[in-house]
Amino acid sequence: MAPAVWSRLSRILWLACLLPLAPARVAAGLYELNLTTNGPTTTGAEVTISASLVAKDNGSLALPTDAHLYRFHWIHTPLVLTGKMESDLSSTIRVVGHVPGDFPVSVWVTAADCWMCQPVARNFIVLPITEFLVGNLVVAQNTSLPWPSSYLTKTVLKVSFLLHDPSNFFKTASFLYSWDFGDGTQMVTEDAVVYYNYSIIGTFTVKLKVVAEWEQAEPDATTGIVQKTGDFSASLKLQETLRGIQVLGPTIIQTFQKMTVTLNFLGSPPLTLCWRLKPECLPLEEGECHPVSVASTAYNLTHTFRDPGDYCFSIRAENVISKTHQYHRIQVWPSSIQPAVFAFPCATLITVMLAFIMYMTLRNATQQKDMVENPEPPSGVRCCCQMCCGPFLLETPSEYLEIVRENNGLLPPLYKSVKTYTV
Known part of the structure; x- marks a missing residue:
């Protein structure tokens, strides 16, 4: 008798839960929950988590008109709940963690009259809580470069520390900042913003240690000093503008002779190099030559001339900051004629011949005079x-x-x- 009564009672309870929730059962799978949080946070600070019921993006489904048909259910243990608020199709909770770790927080939505029925939507989020300060370094400069974390040398950098404290937990704390710019320069300030100028190129890591102290009431009605610290860093790549190109090489050469020209770039690599021989020294247009990647500040350019004439090397180089042009004139002589080498033997031969003729002339004149006188x-x-x-x-x-x-x-x-x- 008793088992039959319990069986009927369970069916009645199941039907009582099922009938009010018929629309919700139909809606199951058509909605989803969006979760947002202002974490991560430090131990003892309050963090907020919000859940919103939205329709899946199928282009035709609309949200329910009556928001009171649904209820939000949260599981946040071992975090301590400090507040909860619901409005329309959303719910917000505030929790505090007293120990560090990664804590999962889950939420689901059911009909308002039957929380044990099938959820309309569910979701979860992992909330990180640390015992250290939470924040990040922000580096800014007036000049914007196309590469991330790239900045100009000899130009002032603004380095700022932004504390993440959405609950205003550190409103009474005093801060001390210890900076290390990676080039041997260190400083200690009470301000979260510093200005620094790097004079050399390279990759540097800015390191910052932050110490926060404040007074806090103890359980025994005394006041104690509480301290929290945090270590932060940011990698910076300091670049230098391309001020010019120094060309070292011959200006006169012979055909079919291999020529080497050394290009010294007055700027920071990596660079993109483009060059072409022209009859006149004119700037290179886009697409006139094939670009070459250069990973250092020097590059050797080799070429063999087949035809004599006057030529000009038109050179264009650019890095992520700037670009510049340079030109180098060169005269190419035929391989059978060398001006300097050919002129000297000719002049010597002519001089020897003239000296020989003068010698023979003077000798004959002397002999005739001796014979007469x-x-x-x-x-x-x-x-x-x-x-x-x-x-x-x-x-x-x-x-x-x-x-x-x-x-x-x-x-x-x-x-x-x-x-x-x-x-």
Whole structure:
């Protein structure tokens, strides 16, 4: 008898729960819950979690017109509930965690008159609670770069610490900030905002240690000092503007000779390089050459010229900050003609030939003059004296004239004989 009564009673209870909830059973699977929270948070601070019943995005389903048909059910243990509020098709709770950890919070929606019936929608969220301060570092600069976490050197950076305290838990706390900028510079401030200027390029990590202290009433009616700390960091990549390109290489070269030009970039890599040979030094247009990736501040450019002429290397380089152009003129001579090498042998040969001609001319003139004016003396001693000393060492003028007549028989006498008559 008793089992039959309990069986009938259970059916009646089941029907009583089922009949009021017929629309909700039909709606099961057509709605969903959206959960939002202002966590994570620190131990002892209040955190808010909100749940909203929305229709699934099928383009035609509308929300129920009567919000009182549904009820929200929360499970938040071991978090302590400090407040709850419901309005229309949403519900909000406030909880506090006294120990650190990741805590799941679940919620589901049922008919208002039957919480044991099938849920219309359900969802859950994991709430992280830590014993340290919660916040993050924000780095800002006037110049915006296309790469994330990239900034300019020699330009002021604004580094700020933003404390995450939605419940105003640290309203009476005093803070101390210890900064380390990663380049050897450290400082301690009471302000959450600092300004810093990096002078060199590279990747640096800004580290910050925050200490918060405040007074708190103890259970024994005394006042104690409570302290919480937090460590934060941010990675920064400091770039430098591309100020120019230094070109080191020859300006005159021979055809079919391999040429190497060194490009030194006055800026921070990585870079994109583009170059092309032109008859004139003109800027490169988009698509005129194929870009080359350069990971350092120097690059060797090699080329072999096949045709002589005047050329100009048009060079364009750019990094994530800026871009610049540079030009390098070069003269290409045919391989069979080298101006400097060819001119020297030619000049030398011409000089040697002229010297030889002048030597031969002077030599012939000297020989003819010696044959006319300085005939060969009769003896070896007198020949030497005659050739070396000239007519000044002869014994008498008559002897000199006799020698001239003997050697130059065709010449007329230099004087006529004079006859003397005695009267």
